[in-house]
Amino acid sequence: MTGDLEGRHALVTGGGTGIGRAIAEALRDAGAAVTVTGRRRAVLAAVEGCTPVAMDVAEEQSVADGVAEARAANGPVHICVANAGIAEGRSLRDADAAFWRRMMAVNLDGTYHTFRACLPDMLEAGWGRAIAVSSIAGLKGLRGASAYTASKHGMIGLVRGLAADFVQKPLTVNAICPAYVDTDIVTTNLASLQARGLTEAQANAAILGANPHGRLIEADEVASLALWLCSEGARSVNGQALQVSGGEF
Template sequence: MAQLSGRHALVTGGGRGIGRAVAAALSAAGAAVTVLGRQQAALDDAVAKGHARDLIVADVTDPAAVSAGIERAEADNGPFDILVANAGAAETAPFGKTAPEQFRRLFELNVLGIVNCAQILLPGMVARKSGRIVAVASTAGLKGYGYVSAYVTSKHAVVGLVRSLAIETAKTGVTVNAVCPSFTDTDLVRESVAAISKKTGRSEQDVIAQYVKDVPMARLIKPEEVAAAVLYLSSDAASAVTGTAMTVAGGEI
């Protein structure tokens, strides 16, 4: 297991789903974890259960709020050594019914949400000659899917951002990578499955089977499996790994 004692990690979208699993894994490895998100109750629960030490209530699309939260958390717990940029969202619609505003909204959250955090934390990491940035992207950053063109566009941008930053920071001691999971068994996916099941009359098992039809393992990915990849990329063992888009996808890619 990676040993992260003495490291301070920021996990955005850390109150639930993949972000919560990542926070728990980093904490178990000894890191002091600060979770950032919009839902106070979920963040409080992460701290109460020992998955995080501190919390920041902020929207990653609000640079001023993010900056203020990071400044306070660093004053309390020391500078951030690790950024796990996990906050994001997906929306579905046929391309012809996808308004430009949906493209803007998802780009703002999925891409600029990472930019807003990285631009604050990266200078300090470079100055200390040490740091890890891990973006939680998606297989949608590596291939196309129908009816989610705005989401796919934003996730491709995330992978491009990671590759560019990795080149810029290659000689600084900072690594920048992406993790690209396939459909993951989170509460958000389960809520989507339930909604489709209710709308179509199909069983939830049938809906999930459709989700994973292109996954050779024929199952949803576990959040803990994504967290394990993030944990590795955050560790000293991954010091030579940068600019990669690591798939956790059951063979889909």
């Protein structure tokens, strides 16, 4: 797909690491001008060939300012990947209001803020792709992580609602739902499981066992799906929650 996205501007939130970085690099290699956003500009600056913009997706004004900066650097946004998110499991008893609000503010509100800031560019251009990186937890309950599960379900609801709103327009809105991906978030989760009393072997078995094919998914596998969703071949794929999960049904 090299060069297929020339003339397009893609904005990827949480683009400095993990899945976001893999998606940003794939879009860059396909010819798009790519803006990567996140709270740590130094991390973003390490993504070669992309424009770094410091932005906190939980804050509406920060997103508005960040998208304006991205637009000034690379033109109107044609591809918006709402990838920034946090993942932490807590029982409902341990998930106080502050924890709940932080989970929703980053995962769900952040997707809303980002899409809302970018969709006008796509409508004016007459072409667009909006992609939310949700989770397999957006399609089923994740034990011990009710707040995270609710935030990821909410992202899919937002995607489906927007797809219905703009179904007659030349843009698509979809969600990608990965299972456990080999990123820093999984490393953090492994440490959290061990802190709860599991051995290293038990923690690894718990994470790997959650993926039906018994291995962690690579970030480039998720990026490949995002890239396809940006292709002309996916122009009628709209309002979908697509799994990258190794066999979940």
